[in-house]
Amino acid sequence: MKDTNCIFCKIAAGEIPSRTIYEDEQFRVIMDISPATKGHALILPKEHYANLYEIPEEVAADAMKLAKKMASEMTQRLECDGFNLAQNNGEAAGQTVFHFHMHLLPRYKEDGNQEKFAWNHLELSEDEVEEIYQKLTK
Ligand code: AMP
Ligand code: ZN
Numbered sequence: 703m704k705d706t707n708c709i710f711c712k713i714a715a716g717e718i719p720s721r722t723i724y725e726d727e728q729f730r731v732i733m734d735i736s737p738a739t740k741g742h743a744l745i746l747p748k749e750h751y752a753n754l755y756e757i758p759e760e761v762a763a764d765a766m767k768l769a770k771k772m773a774s775e776m777t778q779r780l781e782c783d784g785f786n787l788a789q790n791n792g793e794a795a796g797q798t799v800f801h802f803h804m805h806l807l808p809r810y811k812e813d814g815n816q817e818k819f820a821w822n823h824l825e826l827s828e829d830e831v832e833e834i835y836q837k838l839t840k
Contacts (some may be wrong), residue, residue, distance in 0.1 A: 705750040706786060710801035713787055714746040728761070731806070739815060741780045742810040751802040753791040766802055772806050782808035786819060 704711045712718040714730045725730040728802060732744040745765055751757040773785045788805040790797040809815070
């Protein structure tokens, strides 16, 4: 299913032009319009799923297989020093386009993003950690 108001549906379908670096029946991989690093790209499924909660397991698995293939190929071509995969779900997690996508982020020793890609570590009490553990396991 496609969502007629969704920009990534239109890009994935080829209705809006994009710099496509890979395409098959299920996915299109495009260069991000506002790249965080040189070569930042996005894996878009051609079907509309808002996020990880909605995407079928098999499509998610295929997206990860493609991410692995893309990471290897992009690393070779761009001669980057490392690679991040990122995938945001919900506004609280930084999602701005509500069509599932996976970020492919080639990383370079001096790419100016070292701090941005790290997160702050919380200082939680033993009780707080235990409460979370209980929620996750009981
Ligand atoms: P997220 O914050 O995970 O939802 O990521 C959305 C990403 O899509 C951002 O990195 C944007 O720069 C990128 N983006 C938004 N519109 C376009 C577009 N028309 N073509 C390519 N990338 C886009
Ligand atoms: Zn869509």
